[in-house]
Amino acid sequence: MMSTSIIYLVYLVAAVLFILGIKGLTKPRTAVKGNRLSSLGMLIAVVVTLFDQSILSYQWIIAGIIIGGATGATLASKIQVTSMPQLVAMLNGFGGGASLLIALANFLDPQSATHTIALISIAVTILIGSVTLSGSFVAFAKLQELISGNPIAIPANKLLNGILFVAAIVLSIMIVNNPNDTVLVYLLVAVALVLGLLLVLPIGGADMPVVIALLNSYSGIAAATTGFITGNTVLIVSGALVGASGLILTQIMCKAMNRSLFNVLFGVMAEGGETIDADEVYAGKVKSSSAEEIAMMLETAERVIIVPGYGLAMAQAQHAVRDLANVLEGRGTQVLYGIHPVAGRMPGHMNVLLAEAEVPYEQLIEMDEINPQFEQTDVAIVIGANDVTNPMAREDKGSPIYGMPILNVDKARSVVIVKRSLSPGFAGLPNPLFAMDHTLMLFGDGKKAIVELTQSLKEAD
Amino acid sequence: MDILLLLTLFVVAIFLGVEIITKVPPTLHTPLMSGSNAISGITLVGALLSAGSGAGMWVNVLGFIAVVLATINVVGGYMVTNRMLAMFKRK
Numbered sequence: 001m002m003s004t005s006i007i008y009l010v011y012l013v014a015a016v017l018f019i020l021g022i023k024g025l026t027k028p029r030t031a032v033k034g035n036r037l038s039s040l041g042m043l044i045a046v047v048v049t050l051f052d053q054s055i056l057s058y059q060w061i062i063a064g065i066i067i068g069g070a071t072g073a074t075l076a077s078k079i080q081v082t083s084m085p086q087l088v089a090m091l092n093g094f095g096g097g098a099s100l101l102i103a104l105a106n107f108l109d110p111q112s113a114t115h116t117i118a119l120i121s122i123a124v125t126i127l128i129g130s131v132t133l134s135g136s137f138v139a140f141a142k143l144q145e146l147i148s149g150n151p152i153a154i155p156a157n158k159l160l161n162g163i164l165f166v167a168a169i170v171l172s173i174m175i176v177n178n179p180n181d182t183v184l185v186y187l188l189v190a191v192a193l194v195l196g197l198l199l200v201l202p203i204g205g206a207d208m209p210v211v212i213a214l215l216n217s218y219s220g221i222a223a224a225t226t227g228f229i230t231g232n233t234v235l236i237v238s239g240a241l242v243g244a245s246g247l248i249l250t251q252i253m254c255k256a257m258n259r260s261l262f263n264v265l266f267g268v269m270a271e272g273g274e275t276i277d278a279d280e281v282y283a284g285k286v287k288s289s290s291a292e293e294i295a296m297m298l299e300t301a302e303r304v305i306i307v308p309g310y311g312l313a314m315a316q317a318q319h320a321v322r323d324l325a326n327v328l329e330g331r332g333t334q335v336l337y338g339i340h341p342v343a344g345r346m347p348g349h350m351n352v353l354l355a356e357a358e359v360p361y362e363q364l365i366e367m368d369e370i371n372p373q374f375e376q377t378d379v380a381i382v383i384g385a386n387d388v389t390n391p392m393a394r395e396d397k398g399s400p401i402y403g404m405p406i407l408n409v410d411k412a413r414s415v416v417i418v419k420r421s422l423s424p425g426f427a428g429l430p431n432p433l434f435a436m437d438h439t440l441m442l443f444g445d446g447k448k449a450i451v452e453l454t455q456s457l458k459e460a461d
Numbered sequence: 462m463d464i465l466l467l468l469t470l471f472v473v474a475i476f477l478g479v480e481i482i483t484k485v486p487p488t489l490h491t492p493l494m495s496g497s498n499a500i501s502g503i504t505l506v507g508a509l510l511s512a513g514s515g516a517g518m519w520v521n522v523l524g525f526i527a528v529v530l531a532t533i534n535v536v537g538g539y540m541v542t543n544r545m546l547a548m549f550k551r552k
Binding site for chain 2: 027032054055084092094095108111219222242248
C-alpha cells in the first residue's frame, strides 16, 4: 500500500502534465505532444489511485473500466467527423454525469459526508453536474436532430429558471443542515436536471457553439467541486483548468456574435427597428445562375475565397469542395478559405470538417485576417453560410444583427452563393448580399452543386 | 485538508488556465474542447475510490456507473482529439 503523501505527490506530477498538455493544445505545432502529455498525466493519476488503501475490492472498477474504455474507443474511432459536435456534447454530459454520481456516492458514504465543507461541495457538485448532464443531453438531441434544432419557446423562461435556481439553493442549504434526509438530495437532483433542460431547450442551432463551450466549462467546474468533497488536489486543479478553457471559448464565441452570454442563454435578440421585408430586398434583383456560367467565371479567376457554413456540414460537401479547390489550384488559381468563428455548430467546426478533407490548415484563414483580402479576390464562393456574411450587420444600424463581426464577402469582385433556397438564416433576416449586382445564386444541394461546378470547370479545359 | 488552501488552489488554477489559453487559434478550438474534456474525465479518480470503497453496495454501484461514464470521457476524449490532430498535421 502506498502512503497518502506519495499519492498526492504523483497527483502533483499529473497536474503539471495536464497544464503542459493544455498549453500544448493552444498551438498547432505542439498540439499532438500536448495531448500525449495530458493522457500520460491521466494514466499515472489513475494508476496511483488504484493503490489507495481505501480501495478494498476491484471487481466494480475493472468492469467499469472495461465497459467505459471499449465504449469510448468505439465512439472515438467510429464517429463521422460531421457528427463531431454531437460527440463533444455527449462527452461533456458524461463528465457532468460522472461528477453527479460521485457526489451521490459520497453522500451515501457515512465516512465521507461528515463535515459541512463536504456537504456543501456535494450539493454544489450535484447542482452543476445535473445541469451539465441534462443540458448536454438536450444539446446532443438538437445536434443529432432527435428534436428540432430551432429555439423551443418556454413561457416565462427567465422567471421559471430563476425559481428553479432559488429552489436548488434552498435545497442545498437544507441538505447541509439535515445530512440524513436523502429525499432532499433526490429533490435537488430533479430540480437541477429540469433546470439544465430548460436552459438549453430555448437555444437555437446557430447559438450552439456558445452552449457547447459553456457546457464544456461546466463539466470542468463539476470535476473541481467533486475534488472539494474529499480534498482531492488533482481533481481541483484539472477541473479548474478545464473550467477556464471552456470559459475562454465561451467568451470568444459570444464576441464573434456580438452578444452577451445572458442574451444567448435567454434567447434575447436585439430589437429590430423595422421589420425587413424579404420580398422588398430580393424582388427582381436575385440572379440565378448555372454551373456552366460560374465555371466560366472561375476559369479566369486568380484568387478564390471559399466561405463555408453549417450548410457545408449538412450537405457533407467538404470532400467535394476540396476537389473543386484541387482543380482550381491545378489551373493556377489561389484558393483560400474564410472561416467565421461561429460558423457551424461548435467552436472550430469548419476547421475540423475541412481538415478531414485534407485541406491544409494554412489555407484556413481567420476572419480578421481574411477580411482585408476580399477586395483583391475575383470570386468568393459562399457554401451554406448566411448570417455571418450579411452586410446588414455592418451597415444597417436598425438591424437586429448590427455590430456582429461578419466576413466581408460582398467586397469580392464576384460572389457565388451556393444555397438551397432564399430562406433566411438563424436570425430570420433577408440577406442583401444575395440581391447585389455582382452576386450569382447557384441553387441546389451544396454537394451536388459543387460537384457539377467542378465537372464544368474540368470540361472547360 | 484545509478548505482555504483548497480554495486558493482552485482560484489560482483558474487564473493559470486563463493565462495559458489566452489566444487559441480557431483551428484548434474543437481539439482543445475535446482534449480538455478528456482532462475533466479526471473525475475517474473520484469514481475509482467510490467503486472500490467498503461503504456498501449502493456506493459501489454509483461509483461503478461513474467509472463507466468517466472512462468513456477519458478514452473517447483523448482518442478523438488525437484523431482530429492527426488530420490537421498531414499536408
